[in-house]
Amino acid sequence: MSLINISNLTFSYDSCYENIFQNASFQMDTNWKLGLIGRNGRGKTTLLKLLLGMYPYSGSISSNVSFEYFPYEIENKERDTLEIIEDMIPDLELWKLKRELSLLELPEEVLYRSFSTLSNGEQTKVLLAALFMKEEAFLLIDEPTNHLDLRGREIVGNYLNSKRGFILVSHDRFFLNQCTDHILSINKADIEIQKGNFSTWQLNKDRMDQFELAENEKLKKEIKNLTEASKRTAKWSDQVESTKNGSLLSGIKPDKGYIGHKAAKMMKRSKTIEARMEKSIEDKSKLLKNLETVESLAIKPVSYHKSKLAEAIDLFVVYDERKIMDPISFSVSAGDRIAIKGQNGSGKSSILKLILGEEIEYRGNYHTGSGLIISYVPQDTSFLQGDLRTFAREESIDESLFKAILRKLDFSRTQFDKDLREFSAGQKKKVLIAKSLCQEAHLYIWDEPLNYIDVISRMQIEELILQYRPTMIFVEHDRCFIRNIATAQITLTK
Structure with a gap:
């Protein structure tokens, strides 16, 4: 077991007006089966490429493992599949590769066919089998299900569930539930990691959203009540001031001690209300930052x-x-x-x-x-x-x-x-x-x-x-x- 530490990661593309990541800090265990989720354009593939060192960034990414990316790019797909894998893994032990193919329900004969003749699903399985033979590597698996039918997804899901030490980008809820034990979510305002599969993450997310919505409503009411109380205090202060002036005009000597005491009490009350209001506004500002607004569509x-x-x-x-x-x-x-x-x-x-x-x-x-x-x-x-x-x-x-x-x-x-x-x-x-x-x-x-x-x-x-x-x-x-x-x-x- 080792850790991947990411600290204050900040990155943006030259063509972007905003940062994809802003001072992001989190930690991953290389023993995890980690599902990576987030809305389109939030930076899932970008994060994988940053781990691979493909882009300059500020902050730090530190680990003592190497990273391998899926899908692996094949330059000449007309070559035999086995030749391509031998280039990927120079010290290949054939019996181990055949064992992996068996787990993925692929016949050995695919190794002796041109890679280009394999179906997209077969290519996906072969490359996953090869990459998992790099035992010291942490695999970055980017949407492997796009070319898999239902049966293929089930087979690959079972295969990944038998492994560990990878990040998996997928939008398939069933597939994520099948083969992950942690979820890394790129949210609107931050990045967080939770233990469990997608269903666990979704349940926790729904609970947190409902709690924050309820807290938000409560604080809105509290701020409204405090605003009204502040207005009443200001009104009372004006009345005290007018009493003071009215006493002087009538020739009656005002009780300065009483008025001063009353003014001090109102000032203290005003400061208390102001402090409570600022605290409520601050608490409210911390809520709903990661609430995904799912507006209704129409057809x-x-x-x-x-x-x-x-x-x-x-x-x-x-x-x-x-x-x-x-x-x-x-x-x-x-x-x-x-x-x-x-x-x-x-x-x-x-x-x-x-x-x-x-x-x-x-x-x-x-x-x-x-x-x-x-x-x-x-x-x-x-x-x-x-x-x-x-x-x-x-x-x-x-x-x-x-x-x-x-x-x-x-x-x-x-x-x-x-x-x-x-x-x-x-x-x-x-x-x-x-x-x-x-x-x-x-x-x-x-x-x-x-x-x-x-x-x-x-x-x-x-x-x-x-x-x-x-x-x-x-x-x-x-x-x-x-x-x-x-x-x-x-x-x-x-």
Whole structure:
């Protein structure tokens, strides 16, 4: 066991107006299984890169361990996988590597294939197995689940749970619960570490938020009462002064001792009220700094003139005359929220494209209702470029509403002036979701919408869907999202 000490860490990018980190200090144990969470743009990946020494910073980061980053960058993916791993680990013991692959339910033959021929999920597993063989290293694992299906996430989650000595960035609540024992959260005002998994952290966070909200209300009332008391004291002071003047004018000699005593009492009372008010204001200023304001979103579903929007009977997708999935039958009725599940490559995206009206070769029967308006969120965000105003105009959506939704999804106003190409992966996904929320549609089709989206925003989106109950078909690998949202599930097999 050793410690990683971070003291007074301050960092900002040259292009940023504000610091990403400001005098942050905390300590990590290299024996922990540490989940790193925070809203998009808060600096999770930046923190990992600072630990790797990739950027200059002020403050100090001290430890006696080396750091390894996932995903590991492969220069030539056409080489055999084993050759690539041997470059990563010169003193490789093959039997140990095969043991790790077995734990990840990968066959040994992947080692003797070109790395480029491996699926994204297989590449993720191979690189994790290799990096965990560097036993003296502390691993910095940045969003490993993005290319994993539900089964893949379960396997990798179990694998990580059997290890220790890593920081894991993930927005998947089920996955974090599966394999972490501490949570490091980058909050609005500070950074904190708690023992336990994500559910423990969320429970504690909710309790603290409720306590601080109650304390805030109590202090607001107290400050209001003290302000009124201060005004009454000032009024009494004026009355004493007027009594003094009135006595002189009437020719009656005032009792200066009495008036002086009364004035002194009022002064003492005024000072006490002032001190209490300052203390209450100071206490109030310490509250709610880390309260995540999760404002409600809105969606614009449109009623369809028929109860059934689409139907498939014995449908399967064909690629190069080859059936890539077993036949399925389903219907989509108003209010349905259907999750399409299946291993990577089982045809999930192909089914969505078919519903969207794209040219997909298939067998069986499929039809959609006439005049069906669909709002679509694709997986890919690489096409995004230009500013938000131009994007809104090209997509024929209301710019003010579009930006208001992005603000609720934790975009800062400075973000609005940037080119979309400069956005983080999570921010690009939020742009596509915000666009979809601005569109009036009968059916919402979302293809892995939550990739890179932070946990708080995921819960916002869940609340939105449960409130407005739009008709949806979606592909998603977040178990919690599926459990909370789906009214029905279609599982593709092959």
